[in-house]
Amino acid sequence: MNLPELPDTPDSIPDGDAPYECTTTTVDMQEKQARLPNEASRQYLHLKVEYSMRFPRLTAGVSSKGKSYNISLKQLMMSGLIRVDEIARNYFWYYKAEVPFDMRTTPPRPYLSSTLLKTEGAKRRHTTNPFPESGKGIYRRPDIIIVKNQQDRWPGLAGPDSENAMHVDNLERLVEVKFPEDKFGREQYGDYMLIVGRDRNRLTILEIHDCRPDEGKQADHVFNVTGKAVSKYWPMFFFPPIFLPRPPTTPAAARIEPWTYAVKETVASLAENAADGWNTLSADLQGKLKYTAQWLNDSGKWVHVQAQGVWHWVSDNGKIIKSWTDHELLTAWSGIQRVTDLTLDTLKKIDWIQILTDVAKVAGVVLVSIGVGFLVMTLGIPEALVAALLLIVRLAIMAWDALATVLAAGAAAATLSTQ
Structure with a gap:
């Protein structure tokens, strides 16, 4: 590279507000x-x-709340790239x-x-x-x-x-x-x-x-619209500057997800507009989340059978496509908390969620969310827990009372077992 x-x-060190001369x-x-x-x-x-600097501003929508947010991806991308380096070490x-x-x-x-x-x-x-x-x-x-x-x-x-x-x-x-x-x-x-x-x-x-000269800035614009590098001004497209601890001969497996280039359309939420959001993910990431796809890009609903302690994804034709037990959900939530410190209160505040970059397993996957007060954040989630996080955020939107009861009961039981 x-x-x-x-x-x-x-x-x-320059100071003051004097115009900058390149x-x-x-x-x-x-x-x-x-x-x-x-x-x-x-x-x-x-x-x-x-x-x-190559990334644009875009709009993210939360349909159930009738909200849309304008996001500058530059700061978000910077934080995400540094966070991946942190996670890897x-x-x-x-x-x-x-x-x-x-x-x-x-x-x-x-x-x-x-x-x-x-x-x-x-x-x-x-x-x-x-x-x-x-x-x-x-x-x-x-x-x-x-x-x-x-x-x-x-x-x-x-x-x-x-x-x-x-x-x-x-x-x-x-x-x-x-x-x-x-x-x-x-x-x-x-x-x-x-x-x-x-x-x-x-x-x-x-x-x-x-x-940069106008040619370089125009190359960014073209890339952000088409998703295709068109000139020498995109030399690092396939190699984001992520510094994973690895042997020098091993390439870094890293990819910035294509939704980040969408400048002319509203970015769909994986939590709400799941089918539309699914289509914005790269083919590689869709492959890694193939079991998640069984419900994520379907228009059915999650149903909690409390007596059995099981969650079923039921498609519109009544067919059960995927099931999670309360125990599996609690185990995944515990793992997510260890790497993100998310709480039930935080989970309730999340409006929107998308995958920012797909990287090697050692580093995990960084996600972006928007919460109360238009707060943009990055979270490092190990690859094995991404599907579970998407599920938990989806349930927080669709069935908060049932989800909160299950997770809160699990947290109380864990506290008692350590006393």
């Missing part, structure tokens, strides 16, 4: 307030940025996407995984639940945290976590990425300065500028 050449690191023919990163820690971090982020990685910080503490402390508390204690990873607590203004989710020591999962300044276990300072840099049209207000800036302990040298504002 031919990687793009990087522009030279600037000699000084000096290259690529995607530029303008570092404001503080430079990135080193050239390696600059190269790593530039690869993610350059790939993410079990979160022992220098770069961490969208870590939530509790703004009620001094300094603000990162939320750690609640699911892994009993098994991993103070050494557990940060939470991947985009709703760590209910309420507005409680937490912030910076775009990227760069840590000093990748063998230490703690992504914050020195201080106690929520269980009062002490941690050393491991926060090298907070990076806020501003793609074109992104906003970064004073209140957000003030909160981020609190997260870094008011140390200006730990906050990098990374403004992204598209300095």
